[in-house]
Amino acid sequence: MDNRYAYAVGKIRAKEVRLLDLPKLLSILEAENIEEALKGLSDTDYREGLALVKQEEDFDLHLSLHMERVYGLISELTHDPQLTDLFILRNDFHNIKVAFKKKCGASVEEEYYLAPSVVNREEIVEAVETGNFFRLPPLLAGTLQEIEGIYNSSKKNIQLIDTTLDEIYLSHCLQVSQQAKCEFLERLFLIQIDLTNIRTFLRLKEMDKGRDFLKNRLISGGLLERDHFLKSFAGSLESFVDSLRFKDYYGIVKDGIESWKKSGSFSFLEKLFDDYLLNFVKKAKYISFGIEPLIGYLVAKEMEVKNLRTVIVGKFNGLFPEIIKEKLREAYISSRNL
Amino acid sequence: MRLAVNPTRMELLKLKKRLILARRGHKLLKDKQDELMRNFLSLIEEIKELRLTVEIELFQAYGSFLIARLTMGREFLDEALMFSQLETNLEVTYVPLMNLRIPRYRLNIEGDYFSYGLLTTSMELDRALKRYRELIPKMVELAEKERELEMLSYEIERTRRRVNALEHILIPNIFETISYISMKLEELERSNLTRLMKIKDIVRRH
Numbered sequence: 001m002d003n004r005y006a007y008a009v010g011k012i013r014a015k016e017v018r019l020l021d022l023p024k025l026l027s028i029l030e031a032e033n034i035e036e037a038l039k040g041l042s043d044t045d046y047r048e049g050l051a052l053v054k055q056e057e058d059f060d061l062h063l064s065l066h067m068e069r070v071y072g073l074i075s076e077l078t079h080d081p082q083l084t085d086l087f088i089l090r091n092d093f094h095n096i097k098v099a100f101k102k103k104c105g106a107s108v109e110e111e112y113y114l115a116p117s118v119v120n121r122e123e124i125v126e127a128v129e130t131g132n133f134f135r136l137p138p139l140l141a142g143t144l145q146e147i148e149g150i151y152n153s154s155k156k157n158i159q160l161i162d163t164t165l166d167e168i169y170l171s172h173c174l175q176v177s178q179q180a181k182c183e184f185l186e187r188l189f190l191i192q193i194d195l196t197n198i199r200t201f202l203r204l205k206e207m208d209k210g211r212d213f214l215k216n217r218l219i220s221g222g223l224l225e226r227d228h229f230l231k232s233f234a235g236s237l238e239s240f241v242d243s244l245r246f247k248d249y250y251g252i253v254k255d256g257i258e259s260w261k262k263s264g265s266f267s268f269l270e271k272l273f274d275d276y277l278l279n280f281v282k283k284a285k286y287i288s289f290g291i292e293p294l295i296g297y298l299v300a301k302e303m304e305v306k307n308l309r310t311v312i313v314g315k316f317n318g319l320f321p322e323i324i325k326e327k328l329r330e331a332y333i334s335s336r337n338l
Numbered sequence: 339m340r341l342a343v344n345p346t347r348m349e350l351l352k353l354k355k356r357l358i359l360a361r362r363g364h365k366l367l368k369d370k371q372d373e374l375m376r377n378f379l380s381l382i383e384e385i386k387e388l389r390l391t392v393e394i395e396l397f398q399a400y401g402s403f404l405i406a407r408l409t410m411g412r413e414f415l416d417e418a419l420m421f422s423q424l425e426t427n428l429e430v431t432y433v434p435l436m437n438l439r440i441p442r443y444r445l446n447i448e449g450d451y452f453s454y455g456l457l458t459t460s461m462e463l464d465r466a467l468k469r470y471r472e473l474i475p476k477m478v479e480l481a482e483k484e485r486e487l488e489m490l491s492y493e494i495e496r497t498r499r500r501v502n503a504l505e506h507i508l509i510p511n512i513f514e515t516i517s518y519i520s521m522k523l524e525e526l527e528r529s530n531l532t533r534l535m536k537i538k539d540i541v542r543r544h
Contacts, residue, residue: 057412060411060412060413063411064411090458094414094417094458097455101420105421107420109416111412111413111416112416112417112420113413114413156423157423158453159452159453159454159455163455163456166456166457166458170457196457200456203456203464206464207452207464217456264465265465266460266461266462267409267461270409270460270461305411309411310408319408324408
């Protein structure tokens with residue numbers, strides 16, 4: 001129990017009740033047209049700047065600005081910025097990817113970069129372009145040095161660079177949460193590593209990539225050993241599912257793969273993975289004082305934004321409500337909690 | 339309409355030769371038109387089938403892409419797709435067909451479309467890109483066939499105009515002119531004969 005978080009948790013609890021529950025999302029989904037759907041958001045935290053949303057891209061920007069405010073709130077409330085900044089750090093890694101691809105010759109728009117970030121993105125872009133990394137924090141400087149090396153030694157393999165950046169990011173998050181002895185956060189990142197590795201395993205199997213390819217793409221440090229994936233790679237999917245029989249992920253992997261085989265689509269599997277992660281962070285609702293409710297709220301917000309994007313982008317593109325409904329993730333709060 | 343020529347025996351011979359040539363040309367062009375039409379019709383069937391396949395597959399690929407888009411933020415999607423390690427080269431050669439230079443496209447695709455990280459991208463994106471990747475050769479094939487069809491239709495139109503011009507204008511005109519010259523020459527012949535008979539009669543009387 002961390003009494004420093006008394007005020008922060010109180011504030012987050014007040015904010016939690018304003019999160020969108022599933023009935024609210026469904027009512028937006030059932031709206032006759034996009035204008036009505038957007039009107040449905042006018043009594044929520046998303047009302048600010050809603051009038052400016054005229055097309056799909058505006059809504060993405062709207063969500064990004066909303067998330068910036070959420071990150072800002074968490075930064076204000078936290079007493080352990082080294083932990084909460086881990087979520088913002090993801091944007092820095094994203095900005096490195098964009099800056100590096102720009103250096104490789106890709107054309108870049110301003111909107112590709114993410115905010116907020118731990119390090120000013122201009123500094124990242126400059127460091128990537130000039131090769132002068134030493135003004136950056138040690139983690140990012142070391143990362144850039146490493147990916148420069150990979151870029152030169154791997155025949156400019158951008159995919160490997162992106163995967164390496166993902167691995168460095170998750171490993172760093174895990175390491176920081178272990179050092180801070182924050183079990184909740186540590187477990188969260190362990191789950192993220194495992195789920196990412198399972199997804200990588202399935203994706204590469206579907207793409208018919210070799211075992212060596214998988215070896216370089218798996219992230220170390222998860223609850224499931226890298227060898228577990230490597231040994232199962234040559235076998236069938238059924239044997240892979242069986243190998244997880246006594247692991248927590250057995251049910252979601254089994255159901256997800258069954259659905260994939262039936263429909264040919266991974267979307268249900270991805271939904272199950274997201275739901276699993278959300279169900280884990282829901283434990284934070286029962287913690288009275290500590291950083292956990294802040295993290296829970298942040299993850300819940302990220303999932304809520306994902307749900308809202310699914311609904312609104314789906315409506316902008318004229319998808320049938322039934323199809324959109326299938327893709328919706330669970331909500332952090334249920335209407336019974338209110 | 340009669341051609342503007344002098345009604346001489348020389349012209350008559352020339353016109354008769356022209357008529358033979360025009361008839362041969364007409365037959366050749368007619369054969370060319372028939373062959374073009376045969377190619378055109380069989381190509382239409384092929385294109386209809388291919389276009390349907392491409393449209394269905396495009397629709398499916400776009401469906402997968404849209405599902406990926408539903409769950410991925412715009413920034414992550416843009417980042418994932420901003421750089422590709424896939425290199426595409428299109429070589430164009432030409433083959434002759436009925437006096438046409440039909441382009442043939444040869445597509446060389448090297449590298450992998452998979453050039454993004456796995457943490458922030460949707461699994462549906464792989465599926466969409468795989469479908470798009472498989473579609474590219476079919477789309478190039480469709481473009482090649484549609485270009486051929488376009489060139490064939492233009493050539494058919496041109497040939498039909500020529501055939502019609504020969505059939506309905508040039509050949510009847512030459513024919514009419516030949517008849518005119520023949521009649522004119524026969525008339526001259528008759529008047530010459532009459533004159534000779536008249537002269538012979540006058541000589542006999544003296």
